[in-house]
Amino acid sequence: MKKSLFFLLLWFSLPLAAEEIRVAAASNFKHALEAITRQFETRSGHKVRLIYASTGKLYAQIVNAAPFDIFLAADSRRPQLLEQQGHIVEASRFTYAIGRLVLWTPEPGRLQQPIETLRRAEFSRLAIANPKLAPYGEAAQQLLEAEDLWQPLQRKLVRGENVGQAYQFVKTGNAQLGFVAQALLKRPGVKPEGSHWLVPQSMHSPIRQQAVLLRDSPATRAFIDFMRSQQVINILTDFGYDSAHAD
16 A cells, blocks of 8 residues: 555656756757756656757747747857847856857868868859858858859759758768867767868858757756766767857
């Protein structure tokens, strides 16, 4: 009888303790966020549902009342706009990572002189994320404009809705080169395929990736707190981000 009562009490207590939270994230953060989520779920008992898209698309969905609890953007501009528009929990905005842009090709040894490779334009397609929607695409455009290559390469550009799609264009051979997030190439224990050039941060505006809390609850607060932890800082480093937990 006592044993049955114990399991009955445990059964009714679980829904009160555990909660499902919906995290909307920029597509560059997919691999790192999956690693973060696994550890958070194990530690907390909460469940996390992940939704990926470009930062611009997710921003538009949030403005139109999409039922997300947390937004992990790939820039600071959209989180700032959401804050100004009153869509976030007060004082919840912070920078969780600095993203790094890379030029990537599956062909080994092709990017020994990356700018010269772009100038020669001996390729049929160059993939980038849509600069209007995705911060990594905006950074790629800034670099190409600084090198006077934006207009000359227009006919060869193929634009993905987000940086994950730009990566897939190159991965599947629909583009020979692409500007992608380093985090899509760098994974713990896995050597990146082909060759890549880590773009100096001086060649584009910082890709300051910010988080905001859209719904306040113990579970969402726990996730945000975990995002600031040393454990997550270590994961970010493993996946090629620079950590930055303060503006």
